[in-house]
Amino acid sequence: MKEGPDIAQIGALIGDPARANMLAALTGGRALTATELAGVGGITLQTASTHLAKLEAGGLLAQRKQGRHRYFTLADEAVARLIESMMGFAAGRGHLRHRPGPKEPALRKARICYDHLAGDYGVRMLDSLIASGTIAAVGDGLRLTEKGESHLKCIGIDVGDLRSSRRPLCRSCLDWSERRAHLAGSLGKALLSSFLDKGWARRTAESRSILFSPEGDRQFLRLFPVQG
Amino acid sequence: MKEGPDIAQIGALIGDPARANMLAALTGGRALTATELAGVGGITLQTASTHLAKLEAGGLLAQRKQGRHRYFTLADEAVARLIESMMGFAAGRGHLRHRPGPKEPALRKARICYDHLAGDYGVRMLDSLIASGTIAAVGDGLRLTEKGESHLKCIGIDVGDLRSSRRPLCRSCLDWSERRAHLAGSLGKALLSSFLDKGWARRTAESRSILFSPEGDRQFLRLFPVQG
DNA sequence: TTCATACTTCGATCGTAACCGAAGCATTGT
């Protein structure tokens, strides 16, 4: 009768609008304080506190104390992938929260997903990396090729440093706006970081969208061409 | 900051234990009736009905009316993938539940569905009848061919007698163990009756399963071969 | 027709959880 893992608890945690808003905001990768998350959820600090406690107890959030503040983040990348996949599903059913506003196109073009690049640009990047033989698609997963490792070194990414982490190097993450995979994992993170470091792009204050400068746009499109 | 699709609605739909149990049951791919799903969810038929209406309105379920029954299935493969991914996530967090005992293989092999043959054998029979040109699939429905009528006479089925009934001769019936169509209608009933009359098979007392004798098994498989 | 089955809708109860005001820690700054 009752089979398998209990998805109801997870669903109920995400099922509250205030909590869903908080989780969506945290998918941006930034650590946010309880006060900021209360604002995101449209609730008072007291209510937010109880919500955050539930999310943490459910294993969706992690918190770290820092002075008077408590910074909340998603527990790990698996949570981010779950939220993204649910967004993709909801988008496909037309469960949109609001009519596509002015911020929507920017969000679809390039945004941050936990700590890596998503949206049209994220999908394009992975497509290009596969086409150039840098990354190989093995079944459902992704693998960095030997040739790819040297190729990335030319871009300024030292894969050796990334391997030291226990986190997987390459991971596929389903994109809710494109409904196709983009690159997650420590390599995905490193690539986005390098774009930001080089000044090609910058994060926006309140949104998940990532804005490319005209020069950064050119460099990105040159570095990750798309055939056809 | 409200960005992107609304995951709270989806989460809330999955967040109720009864609904989660129903969805998990339907992830098996079989179509289930409202009554069966009520049993799965541990609730009464009335409550199940409202839950199913909500799930359908939310785009998670599709239903197919068939006589007095309403067969529910997951709306499409995307729903199945969502449930699967949530199960995977929940399993990773240790949100586990018990695994049930063994299923009933006999019920899956052959059982009675109202008055006709269902299960693996039922699906095989219809497949074979279509392959041999006895029955033609016309759109969603089924039609007996002219050649088929004489073919059935050889088996001992007089179609003329069946036509006198107001009941449709051929009807497609969705199989809940195979999730594919088998043959219903007065012809389906007549075929099963002939198997029982010939002693090829017999009904069991308490179960809906139909037990074929070794000889009946051989005759059935000879009469309804399957290619490939 | 009449009866039985499968399901839906109505109505009402009831439990839970979301919510906020107020008070209670905890940390930092002065």
Add this chain to the structure above:
DNA sequence: ACAATGCTTCGGTTACGATCGAAGTATGAA
């Protein structure tokens, strides 16, 4: 020391939805 900020806990209200009994609808069988 005291005040200010950030957050949690407590208490009480409120609102929503899950639940089921009973009545209503639809389909099939006799």
